[in-house]
Amino acid sequence: xxxxxxxxxxxxxxxxxxxxxxxxxxxxxxxxxxxxxxxxxxxxxxxxxxxxxxxxxxxxxxxxxxxxxxxxxxxxxxxxxxxxxxxxxxxxxxxxxxxxxxxxxxxxxxxxxxxxxxxxxxxxxxxxxxxxxxxxxxxxxxxxxxxxxxxxxxxxxxxxxxxxxxxxxxxxxxxxxxxxxxxxxxxxxxxxxxxxxxxxxxxxxxxxxxxxxxxxxxxxxxxxxxxxxxxxxxxxxxxxxxxxxxxxxxxxxxxxxxxxxxxxxxxxxxxxxxxxxxxxxxxxxxxxxxxxxxxxxxxxxxxxxxxxxxxxxxxxxxxxxxxxxxxxxxxxxxxxxxxxxxxxxxxxxxxxxx
Amino acid sequence: xxxxxxxxxxxxxxxxxxxxxxxxxxxxxxxxxxxxxxxxxxxxxxxxxxxxxxxxxxxxxxxxxxxxxxxxxxxxxxxxxxxxxxxxxxxxxxxxxxxxxxxxxxxxxxxxxxxxxxxxxxxxxxxxxxxxxxxxxxxxxxxxxxxxxxxxxxxxxxxxxxxxxxxxxxxxxxxxxxxxxxxxxxxxxxxxxxxxxxxxxxxxxxxxxxxxxxxxxxxxxxxxxxxxxxxxxxxxxxxxxxxxxxxxxxxxxxxxxxxxxxxxxxxxxxxxxxxxxxxxxxxxxxxxxxxxxxxxxxxxxxxxxxxxxxxxxxxxxxxxxxxxxxxxxxxxxxxxxxxxxxxxxxxxxxxxxx
Numbered sequence: 001x002x003x004x005x006x007x008x009x010x011x012x013x014x015x016x017x018x019x020x021x022x023x024x025x026x027x028x029x030x031x032x033x034x035x036x037x038x039x040x041x042x043x044x045x046x047x048x049x050x051x052x053x054x055x056x057x058x059x060x061x062x063x064x065x066x067x068x069x070x071x072x073x074x075x076x077x078x079x080x081x082x083x084x085x086x087x088x089x090x091x092x093x094x095x096x097x098x099x100x101x102x103x104x105x106x107x108x109x110x111x112x113x114x115x116x117x118x119x120x121x122x123x124x125x126x127x128x129x130x131x132x133x134x135x136x137x138x139x140x141x142x143x144x145x146x147x148x149x150x151x152x153x154x155x156x157x158x159x160x161x162x163x164x165x166x167x168x169x170x171x172x173x174x175x176x177x178x179x180x181x182x183x184x185x186x187x188x189x190x191x192x193x194x195x196x197x198x199x200x201x202x203x204x205x206x207x208x209x210x211x212x213x214x215x216x217x218x219x220x221x222x223x224x225x226x227x228x229x230x231x232x233x234x235x236x237x238x239x240x241x242x243x244x245x246x247x248x249x250x251x252x253x254x255x256x257x258x259x260x261x262x263x264x265x266x267x268x269x270x271x272x273x274x275x276x277x278x279x280x281x282x283x284x285x286x287x288x289x290x291x292x293x294x295x296x297x298x299x300x301x302x303x304x305x306x307x308x309x310x311x312x313x314x315x316x317x318x319x320x321x322x323x324x325x326x327x328x329x330x331x332x333x334x335x336x337x338x339x340x341x342x343x344x345x346x347x348x349x350x351x352x353x354x
Numbered sequence: 355x356x357x358x359x360x361x362x363x364x365x366x367x368x369x370x371x372x373x374x375x376x377x378x379x380x381x382x383x384x385x386x387x388x389x390x391x392x393x394x395x396x397x398x399x400x401x402x403x404x405x406x407x408x409x410x411x412x413x414x415x416x417x418x419x420x421x422x423x424x425x426x427x428x429x430x431x432x433x434x435x436x437x438x439x440x441x442x443x444x445x446x447x448x449x450x451x452x453x454x455x456x457x458x459x460x461x462x463x464x465x466x467x468x469x470x471x472x473x474x475x476x477x478x479x480x481x482x483x484x485x486x487x488x489x490x491x492x493x494x495x496x497x498x499x500x501x502x503x504x505x506x507x508x509x510x511x512x513x514x515x516x517x518x519x520x521x522x523x524x525x526x527x528x529x530x531x532x533x534x535x536x537x538x539x540x541x542x543x544x545x546x547x548x549x550x551x552x553x554x555x556x557x558x559x560x561x562x563x564x565x566x567x568x569x570x571x572x573x574x575x576x577x578x579x580x581x582x583x584x585x586x587x588x589x590x591x592x593x594x595x596x597x598x599x600x601x602x603x604x605x606x607x608x609x610x611x612x613x614x615x616x617x618x619x620x621x622x623x624x625x626x627x628x629x630x631x632x633x634x635x636x637x638x639x640x641x642x643x644x645x646x647x648x649x650x651x652x653x654x655x656x657x658x659x660x661x662x663x664x665x666x667x668x669x670x671x672x673x674x675x676x677x678x679x680x681x682x683x684x685x686x687x688x689x690x691x692x693x694x695x696x697x698x699x700x701x702x703x704x705x706x707x708x
Contacts, residue, residue: 018392018430031382036681038372046424055424063411070409074670076372316428326392351410
C-alpha cells in the first residue's frame with residue numbers, strides 16, 4: 001500500500017472497554033488508513049452511556065496536563081493533525097484548549113478537526129461549562145463537525161428555517177472564524193426538504209438524513225460569509241446507533257487532503273472527504289443494521305422506556321446488538337470494494353435562497 | 355474477507371498515548387485479524403518507560419473492579435479469548451486474577467494467554483508483589499509467553515544449561531499446570547546452540563534469537579512432563595525494540611486455532627501459531643529497523659548511558675525512531691505478501707538430551 005500517508009494524528013476523546021464510540025470508533029479507521037495515532041483517553045469507561053450503567057473514571061485536567069507535559073518534554077507532540085471529541089468537563093477541555101493553541105502557535109498549518117461533542121436531540125450529555133470553552137476553541141479549528149443540536153448550542157440560533165441555518169453558518173464562519181463546517185445527520189425536515197435543490201432532494205423527505213458541508217473559499221481570510229455549500233442525502237436506518245459521529249469525523253479528517261491538490265478549492269477537497277466519510281459510514285451502518293436484525297425481536301425494536309424499565313437487560317442487549325460493525329466492516333474503511341460513492345453535490349443557490 | 359473470525363478478545367494491559375507497547379502493540383493486530391477487542395487499560399501513560407520520563411497514572415484495583423462489575427451487570431463480559439499483559443502492581447493484578455478465574459469458571463473452554471510481564475535482562479519493571487500473584491494465576495492459562503528472565507523468576511530456576519531449561523519447563527507444565535509455554539526471544543547462548551538439533555541450529559550462534567514452544571500432548575490431563583517441543587531461530591536486529599513481546603503474544607493468540615483442527619495435536623496448532631507470530635513480528639521488526647536507520651547516526655547507535663546523560667533528548671529521539679512500524683506494516687499483520695514462513699520445527703529429542 002504505497003499510497004499510505006504516514007502522518008500522525010493526535011486523537012483526544014473517550015475510551016470504552018466494550019464497543020465502538022469515541023476513540024474506539026475513531027482510532028481504528030485512522031490506523032487502517034495509514035495514520036499513526038497518538039491516543040489520549042479523556043475517560044476510561046466500561047461502555048457508552050446508552051447502556052444505562054457504566055463503570056470507570058474521567059481523566060482529570062491535571063492528569064491530562066501531566067501527559068501533555070511529558071510528551072512535550074520528550075518531543076513526542078508531533079502531530080500533523082489533531083482530532084478532539086468527547087471531553088466531558090470544562091476544566092479538562094480547557095487543558096485540551098491550551099495544548100491545541102500551543103501546537104497551532106508552533107505550527108500554524110496544523111490541521112485540527114474539532115468535534116464539539118455536547119449532546120443530541122435537545123439534550124446535553126456533557127457538563128454545561130464546556131459550552132463557552134468550545135466557543136473559545138472554534139477559531140483554532142480547521143474543520144468542525146457539530147450535529148444539528150450542537151450548532152444550535154454554539155450559535156444560540158434555533159434552526160427552524162433556511163434563513164436561521166444561513167444565520168448559524170454565518171456566525172460559525174465569521175464570528176468564530178471556522179473555515180470548514182460539516183454537519184452530518186441533519187434530520188430532513190419539511191422546510192429543509194423543500195429548500196433543497198432538485199439535484200440533492202430525495203423523492204421522500206421521510207427516512208433520510210442530510211449531510212451539509214460549508215467551506216469558505218479562502219480560508220486564509222475567513223471574513224466572507226458566502227461559503228461554498230455542498231450537500232447529500234442518505235437513507236436513514238431505524239433506531240439509534242452510538243459512535244456514528246465519531247466514526248464520521250475520523251473518516252472526514254483522514255480523507256481531507258487540501259495540500260495534495262493546491263489548485264483545488266478547499267471546498268472541493270472538503271466535499272470529497274465528506275463524500276468518502278458519508279459513503280463509508282453508511283456502509284458500516286448497513287452491516288451494523290443487518291447484525292442488529294439478527295437479535296430476538298423484542299431486543300431489536302426501537303427504544304421503549306417502559307419495557308426497558310421492567311427488564312433493564314433488554315436495553316443492554318439492544319445496545320450490544322447495535323455496536324458499530326467496524327471490525328467486520330474493515331474492508332469498507334480501507335476503501336476495498338466500494339462500488340459507488342455517495343457524492344456531495346454543490347448547493348449553488350444556498351446563500352441566494354430566502 | 356470471509357475467513358475473518360468474529361470472536362471477542364478481552365485485552366488487559368497498558369496504554370500509552372505515543373508509540374506501540376502494551377495494548378497499542380497488541381490491539382491493532384488483533385483487530386486487523388478480525389477480532390473485536392475489549393480494551394482494558396491498566397495504566398494511561400504518555401509513552402513507555404524506555405524514554406526515561408513519562409506522565410500519566412496507573413489504574414487502581416478499585417477502578418478495574420468498577421469496570422469489570424459494570425461490564426458483568428451489562429452482560430458485556432463475553433470474550434472467547436483473554437489476553438493479559440503489563441499490570442504493574444499486585445493489587446491490580448489480583449483484581450484481574452479474580453475476573454479471569456470467574457470467566458474461566460463460567461466457561462471452562464475460554465482461551466487465556468497470560469503474558470507474565472515482569473521484566474527483562476535481569477531487571478524487574480513491575481512491583482515485586484506481582485510475582486506470587488502470577489504464580490497463582492498460571493493454572494488458569496491456556497498459553498503463557500514469559501521471556502527468559504520471567505521463566506527464571508516464575509520457576510526460581512537459573513537457566514544455565516539444557517537440564518535447567520528442562521526443569522523449568524517441567525515446573526511450568528506440572529506444578530503450575532500450564533499446557534502451553536512459548537518462550538520467544540531467547541538469547542542463543544553457546545550451551546543452547548550446541549544442544550539444538552541440526553535442523554534448527556543456525557550456522558552462527560551469535561546474532562540469533564530462539565523461540566521455543568512446549569506443549570503437553572493432552573492438555574486435558576496436564577500431568578505429563580514430556581511435552582512436545584518445537585523451536586526456530588531468527589536473526590537478531592541490533593539494539594532494543596519495545597513492545598515486541600506484546601506484539602508477538604497478540605499474534606500468537608490470534609493465530610491459535612485448536613478447535614478448527616481437532617484431529618491435530620495441540621502442539622501442532624501451537625507451533626503453527628508461533629510460526630505465524632514469529633514471521634510477522636520479524637517482518638515488522640525489519641521495517642522498524644529500516645526506519646531506525648534513517649535517524650542521524652548519533653541517535654541510532656545502541657544505548658549509551660553516558661552520552662544520554664549529557665543530552666537526555668538523544669535517548670528520546672533514539673526511542674522514537676525505534677517504535678514498532680505497525681501502521682506502515684499493517685499488510686504484514688494481515689498476512690498479505692508474506693513470502694516464506696519462519697516455520698517452527700520439532701525438537702524430537704528435547705527431553706532425551708542431557
